[in-house]
Amino acid sequence: xxxxxxxxxxxxxxxxxxxxxxxxxxxxxxxxxxxxxxxxxxxxxxxxxxxxxxxxxxxxxxxxxxxxxxxxxxxxxxxxxxxxxxxxxxxxxxxxxxxxxxxxxxxxxxxxxxxxxxxxxxxxxxxxxxxxxxxxxxxxxxxxxxxxxxxxxxxxxxxxxxxxxxxxxxxxxxxxxxxxxxxxxxxxxxxxxxxxxxxxxxxxxxxxxxxxxxxxxxxxxxxxxxxxxxxxxxxxxxxxxxxxxxxxxxxxxxxxxxxxxxxxxxxxxxxxxxxxxxxxxxxxxxxxxxxxxxxxxxxxxx
Amino acid sequence: xxxxxxxxxxxxxxxxxxxxxxxxxxxxxxxxxxxxxxxxxxxxxxxxxxxxxxxxxxxxxxxxxxxxxxxxxxxxxxxxxxxxxxxxxxxxxxxxxxxxxxxxxxxxxxxxxxxxxxxxxxxxxxxxxxxxxxxxxxxxxxxxxxxxxxxxxxxxxxxxxxxxxxxxxxxxxxxxxxxxxxxxxxxxxxxxxxxxxxxxxxxxxxxxxxxxxxxxxxxxxxxxxxxxxxxxxxxxxxxxxxxxxxxxxxxxxxxxxxxxxxxxxxxxxxxxxxxxxxxxxxxxxxxxxxxxxxxxxxxxxx
Numbered sequence: 220x221x222x223x224x225x226x227x228x229x230x231x232x233x234x235x236x237x238x239x240x241x242x243x244x245x246x247x248x249x250x251x252x253x254x255x256x257x258x259x260x261x262x263x264x265x266x267x268x269x270x271x272x273x274x275x276x277x278x279x280x281x282x283x284x285x286x287x288x289x290x291x292x293x294x295x296x297x298x299x300x301x302x303x304x305x306x307x308x309x310x311x312x313x314x315x316x317x318x319x320x321x322x323x324x325x326x327x328x329x330x331x332x333x334x335x336x337x338x339x340x341x342x343x344x345x346x347x348x349x350x351x352x353x354x355x356x357x358x359x360x361x362x363x364x365x366x367x368x369x370x371x372x373x374x375x376x377x378x379x380x381x382x383x384x385x386x387x388x389x390x391x392x393x394x395x396x397x398x399x400x401x402x403x404x405x406x407x408x409x410x411x412x413x414x415x416x417x418x419x420x421x422x423x424x425x426x427x428x429x430x431x432x433x434x435x436x437x438x439x440x441x442x443x444x445x446x447x448x449x450x451x452x453x454x455x456x457x458x459x460x461x462x463x464x465x466x467x468x469x470x471x472x473x474x475x476x477x478x479x480x481x482x483x484x485x486x487x488x489x490x491x492x493x494x495x496x497x498x499x500x501x502x503x504x505x506x507x508x509x510x511x512x513x514x515x516x517x518x519x520x521x
Numbered sequence: 522x523x524x525x526x527x528x529x530x531x532x533x534x535x536x537x538x539x540x541x542x543x544x545x546x547x548x549x550x551x552x553x554x555x556x557x558x559x560x561x562x563x564x565x566x567x568x569x570x571x572x573x574x575x576x577x578x579x580x581x582x583x584x585x586x587x588x589x590x591x592x593x594x595x596x597x598x599x600x601x602x603x604x605x606x607x608x609x610x611x612x613x614x615x616x617x618x619x620x621x622x623x624x625x626x627x628x629x630x631x632x633x634x635x636x637x638x639x640x641x642x643x644x645x646x647x648x649x650x651x652x653x654x655x656x657x658x659x660x661x662x663x664x665x666x667x668x669x670x671x672x673x674x675x676x677x678x679x680x681x682x683x684x685x686x687x688x689x690x691x692x693x694x695x696x697x698x699x700x701x702x703x704x705x706x707x708x709x710x711x712x713x714x715x716x717x718x719x720x721x722x723x724x725x726x727x728x729x730x731x732x733x734x735x736x737x738x739x740x741x742x743x744x745x746x747x748x749x750x751x752x753x754x755x756x757x758x759x760x761x762x763x764x765x766x767x768x769x770x771x772x773x774x775x776x777x778x779x780x781x782x783x784x785x786x787x788x789x790x791x792x793x794x795x796x797x798x799x800x801x802x803x804x805x806x807x808x809x810x811x812x813x814x815x816x817x818x819x820x821x822x823x
Contacts, residue, residue: 263547439564439587440540442578447542467533471714472751474545474553476585480535492541496548496740497748 220273221249222283222408223356225349226304227292228450229257229264232349232387235375236292237268239353239391243363243371244272252277263450263494265302270356279411286312288405290356292348294318295513297329299449308333313405315355317348336401338394347390350376354391354398361403368395443492447475451495453510455488461507462486469499469508527561527718534560540585544577548747550738550754551575551658553711555629558656558733561721564588566625567605571598571639573631574665575658588624595630596638599646602626602653625654625725632659635734636672636692647701647730654724654731657694660739668742668794675762676814677807679794680742686797686807695734699768704729707767707776710736712754716765716776723769736763744793756788761815764822775822782819785812 223240227233234255241253255268269283284307294316296302308314310332316325317338326335338348338355350372357363368391376387430437457469464484477493480486488499500508526532539559545552551574559566564587570576572595579590593601605626612618630639635657643655662680663669670680675691698706705727709717717735724731738753740746745753757763758777762785765777786808789795798804 264544433582440538440585442540442542442583442585445542445544445583447544450547465530466535467530467714470535470537471533471557472553472711474547474549474556474711474750475543476537476539476541476556479537484535489541494547496750497746498548498553498750501748502751 220271220277220279220407220410221288221360221405222269222271222286223288223290223360223405224267224269224283224286225290225292225352225356226265226267226296226302227349227352228296228452229266231292232347233266233268233292233352236290236349236353237270239350239368239371239375240356241270241272241371242374243353243357243368244270246367246370247363249273249362250275250277252279256282263452265296265299265449267303272360273407283307285309285408285411287408288313288315288356288359290315290352292317292352293452294320295449295452295517297325301449305329305331311406311408313359315352315359317351334404336398336404338397347387350387350390351394354394356405357391358395358398358402359405361405365392365395368392446491447494448489448491451490451493452513453495453497454490454513454516455493455495455497455499455508456511457486457488458507458509459485461505462503463505463507465504468502468504472502473499527715527722530715533557533714533718538564538587540587542583543585544580545574546739546741546747548740548750549574550711550740550750551631551660551735553750554658554709554717554735554737555656557711557714557717558709558721558735559586561718562625562627562654562725565623566627567591569593569598569601569605569626569628571595571628571630571634572665573634573658573663574660575629575631576665595634597642598628598630598634598639599643599651599653599655602628602655603646603649603651606652626652628653628655630655630657631664632657632661632673632694633663633671635659636694640697644697644701647698647703651730652728654733656733656735658735658737659694660737660742661691662739662742664739664742668739676811677789677795677798678743679797695732695766695768698732698734699773701730702771703768704731705767705769706732706734708734708736708763708765710738710754710758710763710765712738712751713758713765713777720767720776723767727769742794744796745791749791753788753791756783756791759783760785760788761819762788762811764818778819778822782815785815 225233225236237253241251245251249272252271257266297304312333314335322335322337357368372391376384466484470478470480477489539556567589569591661673668680669682672692674687678687707720738750759779761779761782766775
């Protein structure tokens with residue numbers, strides 16, 4: 220059975236990518252299962268989707284814990300623990316990252332034992348990165364023909380109109396063609412039998428009253444523990460030389476309460492929680508806020 | 522009525538009560554309004570949240586609020602507020618809750634609930650004179666499940682269930698409330714924070730059933746880039762499509778009369794949900810109809 224997981228952000232077409240790959244497998248005569256898993260169900264929030272495909276009926280259910288391949292449409296998710304990109308990666312798992320860096324760079328950075336491939340941005344299709352990952356996966360399993368992939372994309376995207384279909388087809392097929400040297404790199408994983416199941420090593424906690432066991436229940440504004448800054452691909456940066464200390468525009472209009480204004484009227488952006496919506500940039504009267512791509516910042520930091 | 526404290530932009534709160542880290546979309550116009558409302562309303566509140574996008578504000582064990590939160594079905598938020606109000610009154614009558622620790626029951630509900638299934642319970646609560654504040658964040662569709670049409674979806678808008686554009690009229694929830702002769706009713710929008718803050722201050726000083734109807738520009742459901750959330754909100758007001766007004770002491774007063782009114786085309790063309798009105802062929806008849814309805818509204822205002 221093939222077990223393949225796609226990771227990306229809401230809006231990158233991760234759910235659709237899994238559906239397209241699933242349909243391509245189906246057209247090749249496989250039994251197929253595909254499902255998306257949303258957390259926040261929000262544009263920009265980490266999501267994943269997974270596909271199982273086998274020649275026999277599939278009895279397995281639930282999230283794929285031991286993937287044969289993991290495809291990542293957005294490289295900024297790799298270091299985000301909550302996104303779970305690296306969960307269950309084994310020596311035989313093929314990791315594909317849509318990135319301008321090489322697979323070898325990613326392999327060394329993550330100290331992974333298995334093969335890592337990169338889909339260069341032109342192959343990854345920019346905003347169609349999800350569909351490019353579907354094309355890449357179709358090639359890597361080595362059992363899906365180019366015309367089946369094309370038919371699957373037509374089936375999933377066709378209803379959205381000719382222009383959208385053409386762009387998606389181009390993204391899927393470009394990635395499919397680019398990975399020709401690696402056709403068949405992803406091998407089917409062994410069946411998982413219930414007999415071999417080992418429970419995870421968890422710690423048994425005694426039952427206590429809610430006040431003791433979960434003191435956060437009564438605490439105010441605990442949502443700050445959720446670092447939504449990980450959603451951001453662009454970072455708003457205030458040029459304090461241009462900021463006219465109006466004291467209210469960005470701080471009030473930031474939907475996420477992520478900008479507070481000091482007593483001396485200086486606004487401070489909370490980057491742990493700023494989702495990068497850029498409302499502050501759009502509304503700042505003296506245009507004192509600029510957008511810096513997080514990717515460029517990360518590269519500069521290395 | 523107590524003297525208003527907020528007179529100018531400089532009086533708007535510079536730090537925020539609502540916690541960061543919520544799961545709302547980047548650029549959410551609903552969250553923008555809710556944080557502005559909460560900053561003025563204060564933490565001595567119990568939120569009764571009908572199922573909808575904002576349900577995701579408080580996902581155990583996290584909450585952005587500083588007080589209690591009760592989750593109800595879509596139809597029963599106003600009934601939930603009655604239960605909270607009664608419980609507080611009973612506790613105070615029995616001397617188990619000091620009078621000064623009383624809380625305000627606040628319903629937080631989307632348009633799906635407020636214009637549709639929750640309307641019956643709400644109507645009954647107003648009829649009983651329940652002392653509560655009802656906050657409706659209106660993004661003109663069932664946003665949490667992928668923007669299906671609701672009773673608030675405006676004429677012409679494309680949603681998941683009106684793929685060729687909504688042919689029905691948006692209900693007038695403000696007028697439905699006013700017909701009940703409530704203690705207070707007002708329309709607000711996060712993009713006009715001073716107008717909003719003044720209305721929340723007034724609502725806070727009144728007892729009885731009170732409506733705050735907040736138009737919530739929705740990047741995901743209305744199809745615009747998150748950074749334009751404020752611009753879209755301002756256009757809704759400047760075109761006259763969303764009148765800012767309040768009902769107090771038996772009279773409706775417009776708090777902002779847009780002069781001159783911006784043509785509705787500017788608002789419509791900025792959102793993907795109205796794209797079919799412009800391409801492949803421009804639908805001048807429908808655009809003209811939308812403009813004519815706005816014109817007729819303001820003619821009647823005088």
